[in-house]
Amino acid sequence: MLKQINFNVKIDKDKYKVLKDELEGKLGVLQRKIKDLKIPVMILFEGWDAAGKGTLINDLMLPLDPRSFSVNCMKEPNYEEINRPFLWRYWETIPEKGRLSIFDQAYYQDLFNKDILKKNQREKMIPEINDFEKTLSNDGTVIIKFFIHISKKEQKRRMKKLLDDPVTAWRVTKTDLKENKNYDRLLEKLETILLQTDTFAGPWTIIEGEVRHYALIKIYQVIVKRLEKAVQKAENSVKPIYKPLITENDDPLRTKILEHVQTNQEMDKITYHKERKLCQKRLRELEYEIYQKRIPVVLAFEGYDAGGKGGAIKRVCKNLDPRGYQVHPTAAPTTEELNHNYLWRFYKNIPKCGHVEIFDRTWYGRLMVEPIEGFCTQVEYDRAFSEINAFERQLTDFGAIVLKFWMQISYDEQERRFKEREANPEKQWKITDEDWRNREKWGAYSVAVDRMILKTSTEKAPWIIVEGDNKYYARIKVLKAIISAIENKIKEQNC
């Protein structure tokens, strides 16, 4: 891609002015359409040091309406960022629907700049980037990627010019000079990376950065073209049909999982309290160990209403140092959250190294309530299995422990608990008409959950089904599962 670039390009001055005016006009119109049609747009600028990324971004910003774009300039990751998977900070900044996010270097810098990165690390990052872009693109995000290219000679010339002027000399660092020295070797590496990340979801455009006017017009044209295409697609697309996708009678011969769960396990109060205390003590010790060993932990809880999620989470946290963990209840998404990819609000809360994040309901809403209530389309639902597996793989590849608990109770036990809640003034808040309505969809949930457990239970991020009719039994099972997963991980690390 870079090797074929010839810098012998030009655009004459008069033509430049005419084209610039014309394209800026189009950009303005398109930006408004993008907003109306709620299309998110990401524009990435990558390139050599001294290639002129900053200048070009400044030029591009001028004709845009500042109310609906933002520029992200992300340099060295900070402490919070370095302690999470490298894409985390970019997930934070993905554009809201209808907005443009411009990146003065994004996740590719993590691939490009670090000589320290070993080849096998890079090879792991590339599929993660491709998955990330595909997830966003599937969801309608337009991803436009520019690589601003200059030759070794031109880079040297520019650096020299900066160094010669005392006002600008500070801008050229030792790393920059080293980049110029190693230009040819780096070029080979870049070529491979660009080719491997030049995808249908996120294609690259190489910009001849030596000729500024030419570069700007080319950038304008590519953006106009991609946005026009997206606008046309959005205008012509059939309005998606939102309707319940899963019913009780759906797929009666599916693999049945929940049906075979013996929810009526037993445990008496005395055993429970004895075991609980032992487990909580051990968990506190382990919390300290994972902090020392920098292991992140994700605990995800799902289950039928009144299935015992809250009670179990309370017992997990009971003895923990509150600086080391956090509980995230998941309510209906806010408007801001609806304006982003559905994984966005969860990605924000993934743990940093050594911390525990507990989710009371999770991203699995996309595979349960959303298809059952008709909040997502068939394609969004079908695609979510691999998107969620990719999301969790990113966490486990980073070294996180990921455990997913399904709290299963019997249909009768749920009724008993609902009625008990209604009868008890202190618990009345916990039960609403909504809960009774959901109960009518018990069958549809069984279908959705069976499929979900079948398709997203992976070796490193397994579903643990908790037999929940007896709360004592259920809580101890959860505690022991967490303890054993952490102990195994520590053992594995010590090997």
Added chain:
Amino acid sequence: MLKQINFNVKIDKDKYKVLKDELEGKLGVLQRKIKDLKIPVMILFEGWDAAGKGTLINDLMLPLDPRSFSVNCMKEPNYEEINRPFLWRYWETIPEKGRLSIFDQAYYQDLFNKDILKKNQREKMIPEINDFEKTLSNDGTVIIKFFIHISKKEQKRRMKKLLDDPVTAWRVTKTDLKENKNYDRLLEKLETILLQTDTFAGPWTIIEGEVRHYALIKIYQVIVKRLEKAVQKAENSVKPIYKPLITENDDPLRTKILEHVQTNQEMDKITYHKERKLCQKRLRELEYEIYQKRIPVVLAFEGYDAGGKGGAIKRVCKNLDPRGYQVHPTAAPTTEELNHNYLWRFYKNIPKCGHVEIFDRTWYGRLMVEPIEGFCTQVEYDRAFSEINAFERQLTDFGAIVLKFWMQISYDEQERRFKEREANPEKQWKITDEDWRNREKWGAYSVAVDRMILKTSTEKAPWIIVEGDNKYYARIKVLKAIISAIENKIKEQNC
């Protein structure tokens, strides 16, 4: 996926009969619709030894119209097959549009069965399989994958039953018995493989193989559901618009590659003949070496009409042992070829180890003539870059040398050659009105070819641009490029 399966499933006899009749009726109707709508369908059966795959396939065949399905039973690869990438023999058997291909074990057996396969080999095969299924699915192929699952105990019981009867004892091999012994270890491996290949394009359905009636009904239901979905999609889809996608004025600021090629290189006749003889002698030696070293070689030639492809190919082959190479001219696709994925006809001809296959025009038609003439849709065109890169990566990962020559001549030189052909009675057959018409699209071709070279020139499968106005120069450049690529590969192997 397998671990969650519970074999405690049943279907009562009366219900079975009703459902079977109903589903067989539906299957018949759907098969006709599939044929009319030209949808290709692949149905894969994988599973444990003695799981009953064969019986289930036989049952499935009964209600189908034999004129539009075929069953492929592919066991150990033969000599031709083992000397090519493992997916080759499956490419050969992909279904034609409107037909069903049923596989009694397909490419997954290469992953599942071989204990000898090392983990890293398997990890390379999985992305290849996923790419393969995605390429076919993008093109409209419905991919239905069944894994017939039985427990260790049941497998043992069935094997014992076979062994006890002298008539069937021969069917149980030592490998089968070993599989049962290692069942648990294999289960872990299978679980990982199934999860990693459970994609949007090719989702898995696990079949409870212990209960035959239940299994059959489940298989029927899944097929009916998938086909109904595909039929509905095809019936509702907007007819694709076929129109020229690339014009001369398209994307004037694109990376220009051809424009900078100095086509007017020089070489005199005497130098040419001297060099040619040396090169041809050396190439003959190398042909023997690659045969010895089992290296497959792909030489692909593209270029403007009268660009010198034929002449160059002739000089390459001049001295070669005809048993070691073959030339494949690429004409307009036949109906049979049009009824398959566009890569199918090229995949058929990839070289086996130690052989050279030369393509006079290639799969790059999808990136040149097809978008220019409007023979493919925009999405098909956009997707083809990564599909072709994946196709070539499969070859180079297998160890093949892949060289792609672009024969570039100037616009004036083409005119001169066209006129010369018209004037020479012996060469008149080489020039048609079609050629003059294509010449008018020179500009559009430049746009398409620039983009093609930019996006598909990879380190291991590079494009070599040949300055072609002087035929002598061009031919020697081609010969030397081939020689040096083979020499480098041999050097690399010797390291």
